Amino acid sequence: MTAYAAPVDDIRFALDAQARFGDLARLWGGAAEDGELVGALLAEAGRLAGEVLAPANRDGDLEGATLENGVVRLPESFRKAHDAYVAGGWNGLSFPEAHGGQGLPWTLAMAVSEMFESANMAFSVGALLTKGAIELLLRHGTEEQKRTYLPNMVAGVWSGTMNLTEPGAGTDLARLATRAERAGDGAYRVVGQKIFITYGEHELTGNIVHMVLARLPGAPDGVKGVSLFLVPKYLVKPDGALGERNDLRAVSLERKLGVKGSPTCVMAYGDGGGATGFLVGEEHGGLACMFTMMNNARLAVGLQGLAIGERARQAAAAHAAGRVQGARGGRAVTIDNHPDVRRMLAWMKARTEAARGLVYWTAARFDRAERGGGSDEAARDRALFELLTPVVKSWATDGGVQIASEAVQVHGGAGFIEETGAAQHYRDARVLPIYEGTNGVQAIDLVGRKIARDRGAAARVLFDAIAADADAARAAGETGLAEAVSSGLDRLRGATQWVAGTMAADRDAVLAQATTYQRLFGTVAGGWQLLRQAVAAKRLREEGRGDPAFLEAKSETARFYMAEDMPLAGALARTIANASRA
Ligand SMILES: Cc1cc2nc3c(=O)[nH]c(=O)nc-3n(C[C@H](O)[C@H](O)[C@H](O)COP(=O)(O)OP(=O)(O)OC[C@H]3O[C@@H](n4cnc5c(N)ncnc54)[C@H](O)[C@@H]3O)c2cc1C
Numbered sequence: 001m002t003a004y005a006a007p008v009d010d011i012r013f014a015l016d017a018q019a020r021f022g023d024l025a026r027l028w029g030g031a032a033e034d035g036e037l038v039g040a041l042l043a044e045a046g047r048l049a050g051e052v053l054a055p056a057n058r059d060g061d062l063e064g065a066t067l068e069n070g071v072v073r074l075p076e077s078f079r080k081a082h083d084a085y086v087a088g089g090w091n092g093l094s095f096p097e098a099h100g101g102q103g104l105p106w107t108l109a110m111a112v113s114e115m116f117e118s119a120n121m122a123f124s125v126g127a128l129l130t131k132g133a134i135e136l137l138l139r140h141g142t143e144e145q146k147r148t149y150l151p152n153m154v155a156g157v158w159s160g161t162m163n164l165t166e167p168g169a170g171t172d173l174a175r176l177a178t179r180a181e182r183a184g185d186g187a188y189r190v191v192g193q194k195i196f197i198t199y200g201e202h203e204l205t206g207n208i209v210h211m212v213l214a215r216l217p218g219a220p221d222g223v224k225g226v227s228l229f230l231v232p233k234y235l236v237k238p239d240g241a242l243g244e245r246n247d248l249r250a251v252s253l254e255r256k257l258g259v260k261g262s263p264t265c266v267m268a269y270g271d272g273g274g275a276t277g278f279l280v281g282e283e284h285g286g287l288a289c290m291f292t293m294m295n296n297a298r299l300a301v302g303l304q305g306l307a308i309g310e311r312a313r314q315a316a317a318a319h320a321a322g323r324v325q326g327a328r329g330g331r332a333v334t335i336d337n338h339p340d341v342r343r344m345l346a347w348m349k350a351r352t353e354a355a356r357g358l359v360y361w362t363a364a365r366f367d368r369a370e371r372g373g374g375s376d377e378a379a380r381d382r383a384l385f386e387l388l389t390p391v392v393k394s395w396a397t398d399g400g401v402q403i404a405s406e407a408v409q410v411h412g413g414a415g416f417i418e419e420t421g422a423a424q425h426y427r428d429a430r431v432l433p434i435y436e437g438t439n440g441v442q443a444i445d446l447v448g449r450k451i452a453r454d455r456g457a458a459a460r461v462l463f464d465a466i467a468a469d470a471d472a473a474r475a476a477g478e479t480g481l482a483e484a485v486s487s488g489l490d491r492l493r494g495a496t497q498w499v500a501g502t503m504a505a506d507r508d509a510v511l512a513q514a515t516t517y518q519r520l521f522g523t524v525a526g527g528w529q530l531l532r533q534a535v536a537a538k539r540l541r542e543e544g545r546g547d548p549a550f551l552e553a554k555s556e557t558a559r560f561y562m563a564e565d566m567p568l569a570g571a572l573a574r575t576i577a578n579a580s581r582a
Pocket residue numbers: 162163164165169170171172195196197198199256259264431434435436437438439440441444
């Protein structure tokens with residue numbers, strides 16, 4: 001088993017050079033502007049990830065989660081990880097100070113989360129859902145709900161879950177059958193079964209705040225009749241103390257391919273007559289509420305793809321540096337001397353750094369939109385965030401699976417044996433294209449809501465920004481990189497025109513190509529981020545700032561991607577064109 005070393009320098013570089021964290025911090029104000037503090041925060045997160053969370057990763061896989069007499073048990077090392085996570089105040093980084101958070105930009109919290117997700121995804125996915133539930137309450141909760149639940153959730157001593165899926169309702173939430181009835185005292189009684197509920201039951205936190213979608217009597221059919229309820233494991237007394245246990249329980253745990261340390265629960269609500277729930281938002285307005293949280297969660301799942309890829313890449317590089325096979329120039333060598341292995345390692349690095357740039361850049365759009373008030377620029381940032389969310393979720397998670405697979409390959413037979421840990425990364429990564437909306441569903445969202453609905457207007461704003469960066473690269477002497485990105489962009493513009501122009505006339509033709517289009521989009525957007533990386537690295541080298549070898553490697557990675565991956569844009573665009581003719 002190899003250790004995980006948080007790539008703090010790479011993360012800082014991506015934040016500064018690609019996401020332009022400095023500009024965001026100026027807009028944000030406060031502690032975000034303190035560069036030293038940001039550096040210390042990243043370093044400390046890296047230490048916690050490497051020393052506490054990462055060593056527990058294997059325990060999660062081997063011991064997993066178990067259910068006994070209604071109690072879910074996790075490895076002891078998860079408890080230690082949780083205690084350290086709470087003690088450091090990590091859960092509250094980007095939440096308002098009024099609720100006990102630190103009020104820092106979400107982009108920075110995402111950079112910190114990257115390290116925690118790399119170190120131990122089965123542990124960290126619990127916090128991902130808690131943060132989503134906090135986001136929901138911040139936007140849609142009543143003042144009383146915020147007062148009652150947020151301080152403990154922001155601190156991380158209570159957790160949150162998201163309860164959408166049911167046996168008959170996965171992608172299609174119109175089929176949701178869980179019911180809720182008014183109890184007469186302002187509360188509701190919730191009855192039904194939910195499946196696949198991540199961290200639905202466990203003992204790490206004092207309370208669990210479930211966000212549950214259900215239907216009220218007489219509700220309209222379909223998704224317009226879905227309401228959202230807050231259903232706590234323990235009811236909370238007016239003075240804030242925990243009261244009686246609510247009528248809900250974990251019936252069983254799923255046996256899974258990966259992320260075994262994360263308890264995935266079948267939940268029963270209301271076996272004893274009805275679980276007490278509290279309406280969040282308007283009656284029948286539940287899905288819209290849930291979606292405000294899901295946009296952020298989708299980007300956070302894209303981040304998981306990047307994170308698992310980084311960890312798998314590190315393991316592969318370490319293995320390749322130690323494994324002696326074959327000879328070059330009459331001397332026995334480690335396998336990282338062979339061109340084919342070097343290609344695999346370089347590709348993993350390129351795909352990881354492209355995803356990192358894209359995730360952070362997109363997260364920064366969200367923060368800028370939040371701080372921008374009603375300005376045109378804020379509206380533009382919001383539109384770019386929404387456009388890129390399905391691209392990031394799918395491209396970074398597909399990338400995570402592909403990198404983890406390539407990492408198994410670098411290990412050879414040892415990769416197929418559990419001891420190296422390479423197999424665990426591959427198994428863990430595989431859920432990412434499935435949950436939080438399958439990647440197929442992301443593709444439908446991309447071509448429908450994000451491209452066809454505004455006839456490609458938001459996409460054109462992004463494409464113009466990419467073209468401007470390509471021009472800047474040309475002016476800076478990075479002609480080869482600029483040409484590669486411009487040529488990929490031409491293909492993407494062409495395919496986008498086809499999507500926007502064909503959707504109304506032949507929806508099925510577009511839907512059949514949606515995933516190919518999404519891959520084309522990701523390939524070009526990833527290359528664009530590496531172009532930004534190379535231009536920033538060159539500027540820093542010329543200014544004599546930073547470690548020259550580190551900066552040169554950033555440029556090399558960009559050149560490798562343009563040679564190896566960017567040409568795929570041509571093939572993907574041709575696939576779409578062929579299919580559209582057929
Ligand atoms: C480990 C794990 C943790 C999870 N955690 C949670 C959780 O905490 N909370 C929660 O609510 N859920 C959770 N889920 C559920 C997850 O979100 C669903 O599995 C996912 O949304 C897909 O739904 P499904 O499994 O019913 O697949 P289906 O909806 O049956 O989809 C099967 C296939 O058909 C495709 N498909 C379906 N409908 C369409 C369509 N209209 N057009 C085109 N293609 C379509 C899909 O893309 C997919 O490829 C979790 C799942 C797993 C595996």
